Amino acid sequence: MDTFFLFLLVGVLAQAIDGALGMAYGVISSSVLLALGVPPAMASASVHAAEVFTTAASAGSHVAHKNVDWRLCIPLAVAGVIGGVLGAYVLTGIDGQDIKPFIIAYLALIGAWILWRAGHEIALRRLPTWVAGPLGLVGGFLDAVGGGGWGPTVSSTMVGAGHDPRKAIGTVNTAEFFLTVAVSATFVWALVTGHWEEAGALENHAAAVGGLVVGGLIAAPFAGLIVKKIPRKVLTYSVGFLLLFLAAFQGAQLAGLFG
Numbered sequence: 001m002d003t004f005f006l007f008l009l010v011g012v013l014a015q016a017i018d019g020a021l022g023m024a025y026g027v028i029s030s031s032v033l034l035a036l037g038v039p040p041a042m043a044s045a046s047v048h049a050a051e052v053f054t055t056a057a058s059a060g061s062h063v064a065h066k067n068v069d070w071r072l073c074i075p076l077a078v079a080g081v082i083g084g085v086l087g088a089y090v091l092t093g094i095d096g097q098d099i100k101p102f103i104i105a106y107l108a109l110i111g112a113w114i115l116w117r118a119g120h121e122i123a124l125r126r127l128p129t130w131v132a133g134p135l136g137l138v139g140g141f142l143d144a145v146g147g148g149g150w151g152p153t154v155s156s157t158m159v160g161a162g163h164d165p166r167k168a169i170g171t172v173n174t175a176e177f178f179l180t181v182a183v184s185a186t187f188v189w190a191l192v193t194g195h196w197e198e199a200g201a202l203e204n205h206a207a208a209v210g211g212l213v214v215g216g217l218i219a220a221p222f223a224g225l226i227v228k229k230i231p232r233k234v235l236t237y238s239v240g241f242l243l244l245f246l247a248a249f250q251g252a253q254l255a256g257l258f259g
Contacts, residue, residue, distance in 0.1 A: 011215020019223025022169030023151025054216030067170025083140025111243030
């Protein structure tokens with residue numbers, strides 16, 4: 001029961017940040033699981049199982065508050081599903097830590113770029129629809145392999161490119177629901193077909209997944225309102241600083257400084 005309440009608190013904190021800034025639920029949750037010794041594939045599967053419920057609630061909130069750019073959301077979701085399925089299948093057969101350095105470097109660079117943009121009065125721009133496909137494909141793949149790369153990759157790129165932060169966050173969070181369902185289904189398929197040999201121990205993490213679900217559901221309904229109320233410049237600065245923090249945090253983990 002202690003494990004359940006610990007992850008309930010993790011779920012509330014992670015989803016509150018994710019709902020407001022479009023990233024961090026997967027990164028925070030999977031980082032805690034990895035720090036406790038859970039293998040990368042199991043950590044990613046556990047987090048995506050929880051996200052099926054939390055992203056549905058978060059997406060509903062963003063849709064209700066009109067934070068979604070449907071012109072970008074649909075192709076983003078389709079491409080994200082394809083990338084996520086490929087990433088989940090790959091992760092069940094390799095060590096996802098191998099590509100972590102590249103993800104960390106990307107987070108640091110895009111975070112610095114967003115902070116620079118936030119400090120300069122640069123006009124917002126309407127991103128062309130075609131960018132959603134490649135962006136969703138890469139984001140979906142990194143999300144499944146890295147255990148939480150969707151928001152940091154996709155939200156940050158859209159904000160860094162000049163898209164309205166409120167619309168970027170709402171659109172990415174809504175598309176994430178479809179990605180999460182697809183990735184979770186792929187993990188189940190890998191389990192059933194025997195491709196994922198270590199999956200038998202998943203039941204040992206049921207309390208953690210349950211805590212993440214309940215905690216995430218507590219915070220998720222407020223996502224749309226938070227993004228709607230926070231000023232654009234504050235939102236942009238927050239995204240930039242969070243990216244730098246996540247890059248530093250994961251870099252420290254990779255270097256073995258803790259966890």
